[in-house]
Amino acid sequence: MPNVIIFDANVRNTARGAATKESPSTGRLSSSKPNLMQIPKREPELAKPVRRAFVARPGYVLLSVDIEQEEPRLAAVVSDDQNLKAAFERGEDIYVPIAEMLKGSPLVSKDELDHYGQSWRDTGKKNFLEILYGAGAEKVLQSHPDLTLARASAMLERFRRLYPGIAAHTQNTRRTLLDKGYVTTLFGRRRRLPGIWVRRQHEEAVRQGANHPIQGSGADVLKGSMVRLWGEGGTLGGLDAHPLFPVHDELVVEVAEQDVAAAVEVLRHMTDWFTHIKLPVSIKVGTNWGDMKEVP
Numbered sequence: 657m658p659n660v661i662i663f664d665a666n667v668r669n670t671a672r673g674a675a676t677k678e679s680p681s682t683g684r685l686s687s688s689k690p691n692l693m694q695i696p697k698r699e700p701e702l703a704k705p706v707r708r709a710f711v712a713r714p715g716y717v718l719l720s721v722d723i724e725q726e727e728p729r730l731a732a733v734v735s736d737d738q739n740l741k742a743a744f745e746r747g748e749d750i751y752v753p754i755a756e757m758l759k760g761s762p763l764v765s766k767d768e769l770d771h772y773g774q775s776w777r778d779t780g781k782k783n784f785l786e787i788l789y790g791a792g793a794e795k796v797l798q799s800h801p802d803l804t805l806a807r808a809s810a811m812l813e814r815f816r817r818l819y820p821g822i823a824a825h826t827q828n829t830r831r832t833l834l835d836k837g838y839v840t841t842l843f844g845r846r847r848r849l850p851g852i853w854v855r856r857q858h859e860e861a862v863r864q865g866a867n868h869p870i871q872g873s874g875a876d877v878l879k880g881s882m883v884r885l886w887g888e889g890g891t892l893g894g895l896d897a898h899p900l901f902p903v904h905d906e907l908v909v910e911v912a913e914q915d916v917a918a919a920v921e922v923l924r925h926m927t928d929w930f931t932h933i934k935l936p937v938s939i940k941v942g943t944n945w946g947d948m949k950e951v952p
Contacts, residue, residue, distance in 0.1 A: 682868070683845060683875040685902050690900050694757045708946030712910055718900075718950055719909045719916070720940040721923050724945065725750065726874050726905040730790055733842060733870045735828075737821025753818065754787075755780030757811045787815055788870070790826045790863050827863040841867045841872040842932060843880075877935065878902055881926040896917050908945060916941065920951055 686693055695706055705832055707949075712718045732740040743750050754778050779799065786795055793808040797904035800808070832839055833852040840846050847868045851857030881921045882899060885892055896912035897919040920939055927935035942948035 675732060681847065681864070683841070683872045683879075684904070685879065687901065692820070692903050695903065706946070706948040708944045710908075710945035712943050716910050716912055717916060717941055717943055718945055718948070719897075719911055719919060719923065719951075720942075720945065721907045721926065722938050722940075723874070723877070723905045723927060724936045724938055726935060727785060727788070727870055728875070729872045729933050729935060730842070730870045730877075731825070734873070735819075735821035735825040737819050740819050740822065742935065749777070750775050751780040751784055753780070754784045754815065757761070757814055783793060787812065787826075788822060789867050826862060826866045829869075830862050833861060839868050841869055841876050843873065843876045845872060845876060847872065852869045867896065874905055877930055878905065878907065880929070884929060885922065885926055892919060893922055895922070 683695075695703075710718070725744075729744055730742065731737070732744060740750065757780075781944050783791075783796055783799060786799075791814055793805055796808040796811065797803055797805060803811075829839060830852075834848055837850060837852065838846045838848040847864075849861040851861035852865070854861075880901070886899060892909075893913040895918055897915055898910050900908045900910050902908075909919065909923070920941075923939060924937060927937060939947035939951040941951050
């Protein structure tokens with residue numbers, strides 16, 4: 657993208673003018689021309705050059721508002737897993753136990769956390785979400801070819817013992833689908849999955865059904881937050897701050913430089929209305945989407 661777009665304004669106007677619609681399956685806001693959901697985030701060598709192409713107007717900056725660990729937090733609510741809820745109440749990073757299971761030993765020393773912690777944590781996050789949505793040992797092995805099938809299976813068994821509610825979520829979904837033919841988000845939005853009654857589509861329907869109450873609720877939270885913040889009068893409490901686009905559980909906002917501090921204070925509390933579980937947000941600021949710094 658940086659190689660084909662000459663002026664920053666082109667990228668900005670493209671982002672503003674992207675055709676936005678609600679996905680009928682997840683309820684997330686998606687876009688086309690460009691498809692902002694496909695802009696990379698985790699791969700640094702791909703992410704930064706592309707994200708740097710999204711530049712704020714003169715006199716403005718971009719704020720990136722990210723709901724921290726949104727899917728696991730919503731999974732704790734959907735599954736009513738008491739261990740997972742307690743871990744969040746204690747302020748624990750729930751991806752670290754998965755990373756330690758994969759590594760085979762605790763990430764205990766500061767040096768080890770500094771040098772390896774983030775990469776192991778990212779891997780732990782990937783596998784947590786895979787297991788959350790029904791991955792088996794074979795799927796885990798695709799990410800970790802150095803593991804044996806026995807070790808991957810043992811890791812899954814430890815996960816299920818640690819979070820029994822999460823482990824039961826898929827089977828509960830199967831029963832719900834067979835009984836009703838649909839699942840719902842925490843806000844009651846339904847997704848029908850008739851494939852549950854078709855042999856070749858059955859397992860995929862279960863996977864999608866386990867996914868929807870969590871990812872779908874995440875989409876509902878973000879849309880609900882945007883409506884509460886900008887719904888009346890289209891302004892963020894009278895501030896010169898405008899939502900540009902949501903990307904998964906991240907919202908990018910363009911804010912006038914003089915309103916940054918006030919906008920940050922409002923956005924820090926954008927999920928407070930959701931009372932099922934605390935959904936903290938982290939905020940970054942920068943003149944472009946690729947080079948942003950954490951707001952303390």
